[in-house]
Amino acid sequence: MPSTNPNSADSLISAAQALGNEHIRDQIVASIFRSSKEICDSAITYKNKERVKSEKLDRVLTSPIWGFPIMLAMLGVVFWLTIAGANVPSSMIAELFGTAESYLTFFFKAIHAPEWLHGILVLGFFRGTGWVVSVMLPPMAIFFPLFALLENYGYLPRVAFNMDRLFKKAGAHGKQSLTMAMGFGCNAAAIMSTRIIESPRERMLAILTNNFVPCNGRWPTLILLASLFMAAGYSGGIATLVTAATVMGMVLIGIIVTLTVSWGLSKTALKGVPTHYTLELPPYRRPKIINTVLRSSIDKSWSVLKRAIIVAAPASILTWVLANLYIGDTSILMYIVNFLDPFAHLLGLDGFILAAFIIGLPANEIVVPILLMGYLSTGSLTQIDDLDKLKTIFLDHGWTWLTALNMMLFSLLHFPCGTTLVNIYKETKSKKWTFLSFAIPTVIALVITFLVATVVRAFGLV
Template sequence: MDELFQQADRLSSSHIRDRIVEQLYKQSNQLIKAGVTFSKAQHNERTEKLDAIFTSPIFGFPIMLVMLGTVFYLTIAGANIPSSMLADFFGWVEGYLTVSFNNIGAPDWLHGVLVLGLYRGTSWVISVMLPPMAIFFPVFALLENYGYLPRVAFNMDRLFKTVGAHGKQSLTMAMGFGCNAAAVMSSRIIESPRERMLAILTNNFVPCNGRWGTLIILSSLFMASGFTGGMKSIVTTSVIVGIVIVGIMTTFLVSWLLSKTALKGVPTHYTLELPPYRKPKFFDTVVRSSLNKSLSVLYRAIKVAAPAGILTWVLANIQIGDTSILLYIVNFLDPLGQLIGLDGYILMAFLIGLPANEIVLPILLMGYLSTGSLMDVDGIEDLKQIFLDHGWTWITALNMMLFSLLHYPCGTTLINIYKETKSMKWTFWSFMIPTAIAFLVTFAVAQAALLFGWG
């Protein structure tokens, strides 16, 4: 008996709980085999065989990475042609709008505000965002409908417990791939206030849909520039998967630090019931995800992109002396931007893009071009040339991707954080923690680049 107590003392509470659950599961199976019959034995047996693979300690995580890479590859490869077609269409419509403005004798400033600012900024967001969303959301929804996402939560459960967080945080993190604002609201599924706060404070490290456009374009232009065709998409996908892994590792690190300092506590346990695998309702899932999720996110982006495009044009075209207001802002921010491997234009774009991440890249391009409008960008190479003309290297692109991944939440997410926490203090820290990490990481990369002569 003493040996049993000594052995129990050596085991952690988590191990004891796992052993108890395992024994209960075995006993239940024995009871069922002894006297209980059910009609879907073959179906349940298939579920157990698949779970032995998908939730395996050996194969579970590699399969998750492959699934993640596959979703990103389909999104990147599938979105290129529709994005180009939409861009060409909006360019064609713009030509007629310009002719109409000229025919009615509209002043240049009105044409600049409405067409070069509002229309071009909004059309850029639509052409860049809509095709990836129309692919990403349905594919993600099909995995959920099939029953795979609960297995992801099962695999991630122990990792989150290790860093002092709750296993359900994996579900809120998965939702963050679509929209961080919605993911903050989904944190309500976590009963513990401490663990719910951890999920809220770290969800921003998962790149939302508004950041996919920036990540895909920059990785394609600079990281995969030496490749063509399918290989280019594979390299771009690999870079983005790497960026996502950086975000997930940052989530674990920040969760661990907070659970040891400001949010001390022991992670609570929960029972996750894994549903059986089922054939996805393909048409209903695709239509619901494409229409509901894609269009709702796009609508929110357009509401923000339209006034931001106007604001950027106005700032770039109102002169104080011989210098525009936009250039004054850029010159003020440039020393800090150079310190972290970026520039004043990039920091300006992130500041104006606070309401929504979708508009950061179009604002940056408007700022780079002297009139504060998106003009003469006929293809991907023209886009890259604009960056190169402003001194970009692959280090600049990498740091912008990292800053986009790690920086403060968008305005909508911050509003939701305040609604969920009812605390200005935690809303403030949800802004400051990722911002400080973004500056530290990009500063380290920039200094390493200088030290080793990268770029």
């Protein structure tokens, strides 16, 4: 029997441990791919040049150098087109609802309906629903088709390939990038899409962190404040570009927070080794505009819009009730605002803003209307079509660029909406994880806005 050198065996074991299981798996997969490619190249001749073009494109789109800049550029173009194209149809839909509201008001007066009934049904339910439709439908009608084009063409798997490296370093799964991308349309849908992740640990990571990318309900707030304050002093196409760049910056902050929180959770509450993720990139295809892009876009838009209306309508009624029920000379809404105001100022916000986010828990779309209702003391959801008048209202209530920035950050990072929380509970069957999915982003939003406000004030920038 041959003798074995113990020192030699120990050195081999140490070398294997130094390489690590993850590195060994990567080397095995890479070796299999190289061997397969060599066999195919020697035995197969491609008459169709599309495969060659696909490989050349992948060398650029999945390149460690060019992959991320191209990905960010494409995302920026999608945002710019969404912002530039949504303004006009949004105004038209708002005017349509405004006209319908005047006819409804005339009808309620004609039948001598009590004021409280008109307030709840028209000023609360109908006006709140109208705001949700007017601010959500145009961006979705633009964003979803553009996103579906990228998906249908075969680019989204390349995005997952690029992001896999970052998510793996954060202790998460590469497929989380796909669920995160779904969150740009709807965080509730993104929670359901985490089913594609096989590992329970990594799926929970995705569920707890998918909220940090802006959904359709947050786009209007981010776009509005970016255009009013960050793009102030610019006009025309430059203003749109600055607005898109600001929103793009918020998206990057959301991605950074997603990776950071994933890393933190993977080292603490959700410890574990990332699952190996081998992704076979599909070939590029010409998008099927009618059968795939338009149909899926309409289905997604209608599904999200219907869910938002169902959730937002009760919140609109609640808002009207809080603003119109008085204890003494003060409405319940103002009691809430006055209670929150001292704490909100520490965050660079005010009591009206925090109250709007709390009352707007069922749907992010109604946060700004609730805020305006409080500022104007109208007792009903308010819509201001003129952006100059809207900015004047904000400035009259002490707003600065810091207020706008921290409201954008809080909108980006704060607790999930009611629909998303319901989906989280359905997917996890756990009150603990549902609570953590609410608590983690809330604490992060409070800490970040507090730090930003403290630093800005310390340097005397406001």
